Structure formats: structure tokens, C-alpha cells
Amino acid sequence: MGRRRLRGHRGDAVGALPEAIAALSQTLPAGPSPEIFRRAKFDRPEAAPALWQLLFRVLSPLPADGASASRASPASPALEAQVHLVKSALRSQGYPRRALAQLPEDGSQGSRELLLALAWLLARGPLLEQLLAQTRVRLGDEIPLCECETLASAGPLPPRREADGPVDIRHLQWLMGKLRFQWRKLITSQQEQCALLGKIHSYTRGCHSDRSLGHLSVAETELFRDPEGGRQLLQRLESENVRLEAALVWRRQELVFWKWMDTVLGACPLEASQPTLLPRTPTVGASELELVARELQALHEELRGAAEPRRVAWEARAGGRGPERTAVQRASQEAVGRELAALQRAWEQGEALAQPHGPRRLVKRDAGASGGPGLRAAELIGVLRSRETCLEAVLGRLQTRCWQELTRLAGARPGLLWILPPGR
Amino acid sequence: MLPADCSRRLVAELRDALDACAERQQQLERSLRVSRRLLRTWEPVETPAAEPAPGPETNEEVPSPACTPSRQELKELELLTQALEKAVRVRKGMSKARERHEALSLKSGDAATSATTASAPSRASSQVWSRASETKPPRGAHQTTVPARGLPEGRLPSVGDRTRMARGARATKPGPGLRDQQIPPSAAPQAPEAFTLKEKGILLKLPMAYRKAASQNSRLWAQFSSTQTSDSRDAATTAKTQFLQKMKMMSGWPGSGLSAAEVEAEVGLLRKACSLLRWQMEEELSADPADWMQEYHCLLTLEGLQAITGQCLHRVQELRAAVAGQQLRPWPEGRCPRASMPCEGRTDSSWSPQLLLYSSTKELQTLAALRLRVAMLEQQIHLEKVLMAELFPLVSTRDPQGPSWLVLCRAVHSLLCEGGERFLTILQDEPAD
Numbered sequence: 026m027g028r029r030r031l032r033g034h035r036g037d038a039v040g041a042l043p044e045a046i047a048a049l050s051q052t053l054p055a056g057p058s059p060e061i062f063r064r065a066k067f068d069r070p071e072a073a074p075a076l077w078q079l080l081f082r083v084l085s086p087l088p089a090d091g092a093s094a095s096r097a098s099p100a101s102p103a104l105e106a107q108v109h110l111v112k113s114a115l116r117s118q119g120y121p122r123r124a125l126a127q128l129p130e131d132g133s134q135g136s137r138e139l140l141l142a143l144a145w146l147l148a149r150g151p152l153l154e155q156l157l158a159q160t161r162v163r164l165g166d167e168i169p170l171c172e173c174e175t176l177a178s179a180g181p182l183p184p185r186r187e188a189d190g191p192v193d194i195r196h197l198q199w200l201m202g203k204l205r206f207q208w209r210k211l212i213t214s215q216q217e218q219c220a221l222l223g224k225i226h227s228y229t230r231g232c233h234s235d236r237s238l239g240h241l242s243v244a245e246t247e248l249f250r251d252p253e254g255g256r257q258l259l260q261r262l263e264s265e266n267v268r269l270e271a272a273l274v275w276r277r278q279e280l281v282f283w284k285w286m287d288t289v290l291g292a293c294p295l296e297a298s299q300p301t302l303l304p305r306t307p308t309v310g311a312s313e314l315e316l317v318a319r320e321l322q323a324l325h326e327e328l329r330g331a332a333e334p335r336r337v338a339w340e341a342r343a344g345g346r347g348p349e350r351t352a353v354q355r356a357s358q359e360a361v362g363r364e365l366a367a368l369q370r371a372w373e374q375g376e377a378l379a380q381p382h383g384p385r386r387l388v389k390r391d392a393g394a395s396g397g398p399g400l401r402a403a404e405l406i407g408v409l410r411s412r413e414t415c416l417e418a419v420l421g422r423l424q425t426r427c428w429q430e431l432t433r434l435a436g437a438r439p440g441l442l443w444i445l446p447p448g449r
Numbered sequence: 450m451l452p453a454d455c456s457r458r459l460v461a462e463l464r465d466a467l468d469a470c471a472e473r474q475q476q477l478e479r480s481l482r483v484s485r486r487l488l489r490t491w492e493p494v495e496t497p498a499a500e501p502a503p504g505p506e507t508n509e510e511v512p513s514p515a516c517t518p519s520r521q522e523l524k525e526l527e528l529l530t531q532a533l534e535k536a537v538r539v540r541k542g543m544s545k546a547r548e549r550h551e552a553l554s555l556k557s558g559d560a561a562t563s564a565t566t567a568s569a570p571s572r573a574s575s576q577v578w579s580r581a582s583e584t585k586p587p588r589g590a591h592q593t594t595v596p597a598r599g600l601p602e603g604r605l606p607s608v609g610d611r612t613r614m615a616r617g618a619r620a621t622k623p624g625p626g627l628r629d630q631q632i633p634p635s636a637a638p639q640a641p642e643a644f645t646l647k648e649k650g651i652l653l654k655l656p657m658a659y660r661k662a663a664s665q666n667s668r669l670w671a672q673f674s675s676t677q678t679s680d681s682r683d684a685a686t687t688a689k690t691q692f693l694q695k696m697k698m699m700s701g702w703p704g705s706g707l708s709a710a711e712v713e714a715e716v717g718l719l720r721k722a723c724s725l726l727r728w729q730m731e732e733e734l735s736a737d738p739a740d741w742m743q744e745y746h747c748l749l750t751l752e753g754l755q756a757i758t759g760q761c762l763h764r765v766q767e768l769r770a771a772v773a774g775q776q777l778r779p780w781p782e783g784r785c786p787r788a789s790m791p792c793e794g795r796t797d798s799s800w801s802p803q804l805l806l807y808s809s810t811k812e813l814q815t816l817a818a819l820r821l822r823v824a825m826l827e828q829q830i831h832l833e834k835v836l837m838a839e840l841f842p843l844v845s846t847r848d849p850q851g852p853s854w855l856v857l858c859r860a861v862h863s864l865l866c867e868g869g870e871r872f873l874t875i876l877q878d879e880p881a882d
Binding site: 116117122145148157168170190192194196197198202203207208212219221222225229230233235237245247248249252259265269272273276277280283284286290293312314319322324327332336354357358364365368385389390399406409410412413423424426428435437442443445 | 450451452453456458459460463464466467470471473474477478480481483484485486487488491493494646647650651652653654655656658659660662663664665666667669670672673681682684685688689690691692693695696697699700708709710711712713716718719720721722723724725726727728729730731733734741742744745746747748749750751752753754755757758759761762765768769772803804805806807808809810812813814815816817818819820821822823825826827829830832833834835836837838841844845849850854855856857858860861862863864865866867868869870871872873874875876877878879
């Protein structure tokens with residue numbers, strides 16, 4: 026404690042920067058030694074491989090610990106592949122420096138550029154928070170509340186498998202059927218898992234040292250069954266604690282780091298402003314963009330079709346306008362303006378989709394038991410039910426639209442009887 | 450057959466959906482395996498915490514169960530109970546032997562006496578006892594081979610006696626006679642009952658090292674996730690912003706700033722906008738205006754929605770230009786990692802230890818099923834849109850008189866209007882004459 030205060034007095038002088046860098050490298054997954062950072066400032070080539078690897082780890086997070094055990098920690102790809110991936114990942118996130126893209130692919134050079142890229146990632150958003158959350162040791166039983174968690178824990182995607190050639194529509198129907206079957210299987214397994222969790226929780230009630238939790242989780246009960254696994258869990262927990270402590274130190278000290286980074290950036294030559302032409306490939310976003318563009322276009326047409334006749338009819342009827350009527354109209358205009366502005370805010374700020382978010386530890390507590398902090402399952406069920414209703418309505422509307430479209434198209438071939446299946 | 454590019458896109462979408470499902474299934478299977486194993490019998494390791502641990506957070510404070518004996522005590526109890534039960538059997542055997550007119554000679558006999566004299570009041574928890582007394586003694590031929598002597602005349606132990614005797618005996622040490630007595634093989638002490646979570650889970654106690662690390666961990670996470678700001682944090686935020694600006698100024702890329710990730714985020718916003726706008730439009734169209742004021746309100750709203758949709762379409766044009774003009778390159782493997790996608794409208798991804806409280810298994814099952822149902826509906830809606838965009842152009846461009854048109858219509862109807870579950874029937878309505 027005393028030593029820290031002493032360093033605080035000295036301010037940016039000798040002690041603070043190494044401390045900040047040490048804290049940073051301790052927080053990062055497999056962070057390199059602080060010495061690497063110092064060498065990178067002077068663009069020393071020996072620091073480059075370690076920093077490529079670090080950026081690779083930062084940009085392609087490993088799957089969460091629960092999954093990694095069974096996947097037997099995938100071997101890192103060759104340095105060259107890592108270089109390639111880091112470059113394109115930074116590019117897709119909008120990294121501004123061209124010098125990085127021009128570094129040799131063998132990963133032998135560019136330590137200063139890499140340091141800048143790391144600083145860019147750190148400055149842009151809560152990178153350390155994300156990294157820590159991704160590799161967090163899960164002690165409790167959890168149910169992800171939001172899709173983003175299910176997806177984020179899965180790690181990098183396998184390459185997309187596309188059809189080799191043209192397929193029959195029956196193949197699509199078969200795939201759809203398979204999908205429905207998988208969901209059904211998933212729901213059954215999930216029900217069983219809930220039942221087992223409920224049992225484990227009630228059989229171990231009162232066993233947890235933390236009284237707000239009460240019972241043990243599956244991982245904690247496993248400690249007793251599998252001592253070796255338990256030792257590993259403890260080790261991971263302890264090393265996470267070290268990382269968290271380092272992250273807290275980093276937060277206190279990071280200002281010094283940013284001042285230092287300013288000098289690193291100052292040592293770089295200004296880049297000439299000329300675009301390099303890279304081969305153009307369609308992005309994933311492009312097809313999504315076209316999909317939404319088509320939807321918007323259709324909506325625009327429908328709105329025009331609805332509004333124009335109404336306007337014509339309105340103008341025809343409202344021949345002579347009294348001053349009183351004009352006032353009412355102005356009030357209407359203002360009211361509609363406000364409503365539409367609220368609607369626009371709803372999607373821009375995400376107000377409409379307020380949904381509990383973030384993993385939470387499942388705790389079984391008797392209905393009568395007094396409260397305490399924590400979200401109640403009943404509340405969440407309410408939120409999910411209204412979301413379900415809303416989504417069902419959306420799907421229903423889409424299906425109705427499809428039916429209307431099909432009936433219109435079927436008009437091209439009269440003399441057919443369309444008999445709908447029962448149950449609708 | 451569907452055209453090649455259409456096939457490629459649709460099959461890829463469906464396979465993505467299947468992969469996502471399979472991944473969930475795998476995760477679930479993993480945790481199911483662990484949970485199932487825990488609910489079968491297993492031998493727990495002797496943890497240091499089995500001894501009473503000091504500190505303020507020991508189990509003694511937990512109200513239920515009132516008093517939990519240690520494993521060692523339990524084992525002793527079990528042995529003792531077995532011995533006592535044997536003593537009772539010996540008595541019974543004696544009485545039967547007597548009924549057979551004392552055909553056999555008697556050898557040793559102080560076992561029963563030691564059992565009857567032990568009648569001190571019960572001290573141990575009744576919970577433990579009730580479990581021990583449930584284990585039925587094996588009944589065998591030894592009833593006749595181990596007779597007893599010196600039994601009080603004419604007094605046979607009843608069932609009640611047996612319980613009282615056994616309960617009393619727990620307070621005293623078993624007499625030496627009981628141990629020295631020759632025990633036939635079938636009455637040898639049984640191995641301690643197998644551990645099941647259901648019966649003995651409540652006795653588990655977390656090791657001290659784990660408890661320490663876990664409580665430190667949750668404290669650190671809470672500290673880390675707290676959003677309190679300080680002067681130094683504000684200064685760091687300013688420094689970071691300046692750093693980013695300076696870097697952008699010094700960079701060589703043309704400054705038409707949208708990255709692939711940003712385009713994707715914008716597309717997400719537009720998608721959300723589109724569904725809200727459509728919803729609002731349908732609200733307006735389904736309402737029945739009662740007077741001219743409401744009618745006017747509806748007209749203005751529809752026109753306003755039209756204008757906003759126009760703005761969105763304009764934004765689409767800008768994004769198209771950004772995508773085309775910027776030589777955005779996708780990930781070498783074809784797709785961006787999903788981990789980099791933030792949840793809609795949320796940017797904080799930091800974790801803090803929060804609880805989700807449930808009161809019954811039923812409630813938990815409802816919650817989990819609903820969550821899956823919502824995920825499934827979201828996927829279905831996405832697939833519906835993709836299929837609509839690809840399949841309707843096919844239906845409208847193919848020749849309605851051609852042989853495959855009806856087949857296509859029927860499949861499209863099933864996929865798009867029935868979720869692939871049902872089919873419609875199409876009949877040729879032949880003219881009557």
C-alpha cells in the first residue's frame with residue numbers, strides 16, 4: 026500500500042509506466058512480457074512474433090472454458106495464418122493504418138505497428154472487459170438469457186458449407202424437417218437438464234458457504250467427485266483472480282500508458298494518403314443489406330398504396346377550411362410528429378427490445394423465502410412470453426403475406442382448386 | 450431443380466441454422482452427462498472440509514438440517530447398528546430354538562445381555578438413526594447356529610423393544626463381548642452405504658481453498674463491473690479519444706469511414722426499423738377512424754411512415770456505396786467471428802455475478818423452454834424472409850403451364866405458409882362438358 030502511494034507521488038516517472046504495462050500484459054490472455062512492449066516502441070523485429078500471436082488471441086477469442094475442455098484446446102495455426110487473420114480482422118473492424126496491411130506475411134516485422142494496433146483496439150472499446158468475460162470461469166449453473174451469449178460462447182465459426190450444385194426444392198424441405206426435429210430434440214434435452222439441475226440444487230441445499238447462494242452448482246458438486254478436475258478449476262479460478270486484480274491496477278494506471286503511446290505514435294512517419302486497391306470481394310453484410318433493402322422497398326410501396334388514395338379523398342372532401350379546423354390540423358401534425366420521433370428513437374436506441382441480458386447464476390429458492398438481490402424467473406418468463414407473442418405475430422403476418430402472394434401468382438393458371446391442409 | 454446460386458445461398462442458410470442447433474445440442478449433452486453422473490452413486494473424495502472448518506461462514510449457521518453428523522460418526526453408527534440388530538436376531542433365534550425344545554447346545558451368550566443393559570436415552574439425531582434402521586438385516590440360517598444363553602426367562606423382545614434397545618445402545622460403547630463373539634459370514638459388517646447425492650448431498654462441504662478463491666473472485670468481479678468513474682478514469686477516456694483521433698489523422702486510408710463491422714451494425718438497425726415501421730403501418734391500417742380528426746391523424750401517420758421508410762432506403766443506398774467503394778474484405782474463412790457482434794442495442798459485455806432465482810423445477814423448465822422457443826421463432830422468421838426473397842421470384846418467372854410449376858408452388862406453400870409441416874392439395878378443375 027505504502028509503496029503504491031509513493032509511486033503515485035512520483036507520477037509519470039520511472040515506476041508508473043512499467044507498472045501499467047505489467048498490469049496490461051497480465052490482464053491480456055497469454056500476455057507477453059512487458060519487455061516486448063518496450064522493444065516494440067523501437068520497432069525491434071524480435072518483438073514482432075509475440076505481438077502477432079497476442080493480437081491473434083485477442084481477435085479470435087477461444088471458446089468459453091466449458092467447451093474448451095472437450096475440444097482439447099485447438100492448436101494455434103501457423104504464424105503466417107495468424108498474420109493473415111489479424112490483418113483482415115483489423116481491416117474489417119475499420120483499422121485506419123495502411124502500414125499494417127503492408128507488413129510481410131511471415132510475421133517477422135512490424136512490432137511498432139502491432140503495438141499501435143493493440144492500443145487502437147484498447148482505446149476503441151471495452152476490450153479487456155470483453156476478453157475477461159469471454160474466458161471467465163463458470164462456477165455456477167447458468168442459463169443464457171440472450172442470444173448474443175449463446176453465440177459468443179461458441180468461439181470462431183467453422184467455414185461455411187455451401188451446396189456444390191443446384192439442388193431440388195425437396196432437399197430444402199428435407200433440411201427444414203431436419204431442423205424442426207433438432208429443435209424438438211433440443212427442447213427435450215433442455216427439459217431433462219432443468220430437472221437434473223433442480224435435483225442437484227435441492228439435494229445440496231445449505232451446502233454452500235455463500236448463504237445468498239445456498240446450494241451447490243454442478244461444477245461445485247463435481248469438485249467432490251473429481252478431485253483432479255477440482256484442482257484444475259481452483260487453479261483457473263486463482264489465475265482469473267490474478268488477471269482481475271491486474272485489470273483493476275491497469276484501470277488506475279492506464280493514463281500513463283496513453284501518454285506513452287502518444288510518443289510511440291509520434292515516432293511513426295505520416296502515411297501518404299493514397300488508397301491501395303485490393304481485390305474486391307462481396308462481404309457477408311452485402312447480402313443481408315440486400316435482404317433488408319428489399320423489405321424496405323416493399324414496405325415503401327405498401328405505404329404509398331395506402332397513403333395516396335387517402336390523401337386524394339381527404340383533399341376532395343376538405344374543400345372549405347375554417348380557421349378552427351386548421352388549428353386542429355396543426356395539433357394533429359404535431360402529435361404525429363412526436364409519435365414518429367418516438368418510433369425512430371425506439372430502434373436507434375434499442376428501447377423497444379429491453380430484455381434482461383448477461384449470464385446469471387441459477388439459484389433455487391423456495392417461493393416463500395424472503396427476497397434478496399437477483400432477478401426472479403417469473404419476471405423473466407413474463408418478458409419472454411410477450412416476446413414470444415410478438416414474434417409469433419410477426420411470423421404469422423409473414424405467412425399470410427406469402428399466402429396472398431401465392432394466390433396472386435396462382436391466378437396465372439386458372440382452373441385449379443387449392444385445398445388447404447386442415448389445421449389452419 | 451433450383452438455380453445454382455439460389456441453391457447455394459439457401460442451403461448455406463439452412464445449414465447455418467442446423468449447425469447452430471447442433472452446437473446447442475452438443476453443449477447441452479455435455480452438461481447433461483455431468484449432471485447425470487452426479488446423480489448416480491459415486492464415492493466422494495475426503496475433502497479437508499469434512500473436518501469442522503473455522504471461520505464465520507461454516508455450515509453450522511445454516512438452519513436446515515439442524516445437526517449434521519460427520520462421515521466418521523455415520524460409519525461408526527452403521528457398524529453399531531448392525532451389531533445390535535444381530536443381537537436382536539440372536540434373541541429371536543434363541544426363542545425359536547426354545548420352541549424346538551432346546552435341541553442345540555449353547556456356547557456363548559453375553560451378547561444379548563449387553564444389548565439389554567444399554568438403555569440410556571438417545572442423544573444422536575433422529576435423522577441419522579431413521580436411515581440406519583432402514584437397512585434390513587439379512588435373514589439366514591444362523592438363527593439356529595448362534596444361540597444365546599442367559600436370556601431372562603420368558604421375555605422375548607418385541608419390535609418396539611428392538612428399536613428401543615438399538616436406540617439406547619448408541620449412547621454406549623459396544624461391549625467387548627459383542628466383538629469377540631464369533632460372527633457367521635452372512636452377518637459380517639456391510640460396506641458403508643454407497644454415496645448418492647440424494648441421500649447425502651447435504652453433507653458436502655466446500656473445501657476452504659475453493660471457498661476463499663470463489664469469494665475473492667465474486668468480490669473482484671463486482672469491483673471490476675462497477676461503473677463508478679473517477680478523475681483518472683475520465684482523464685484516461687479523454688486520452689484514448691485523442692489517441693484515436695490522432696491515429697486517424699495520420700493514417701493513409703481514405704477517410705470515408707465505414708468498416709465492415711459498422712455496415713453490419715447499420716444493417717441490423719435497418720432491419721429493426723423495418724419491422725417496427727411495418728408493425729406501425731399495420732396498426733394504422735387495422736384501426737377504424739371514427740371521425741375526420743382520427744382519419745386525418747391516420748393519413749398523416751401513414752405519410753410520415755412513408756417518409757421515414759424513404760430515409761431508410763436512402764441510408765441503404767449510402768451503405769451500398771460504402772460496401773462497393775471500400776474494398777471491404779471479409780474474414781479469410783468467410784465469416785466474421787460471432788464473438789465480435791454485440792447484442793442489439795447493448796455494448797457492455799462485462800460480467801458481474803448476478804443471480805437468477807427460481808422456485809421450482811417446473812418454473813425453470815418453463816423458462817428454459819420459452820427461451821428456446823423465442824430463439825427458434827427468431828430463426829424461423831429469418832429463414833422465412835430469406836426463403837421469400839429467393840423463392841417468389843422463381844415462382845413468378847417460371848412458366849405456369851410447365852410441368853414443374855405446380856410442384857414448386859406446392860413446396861413453396863408448404864415451406865412459407867405452413868412452416869414445412871403440412872401440404873396443400875391442388876386439383877385440376879376439369880370443365881364439366
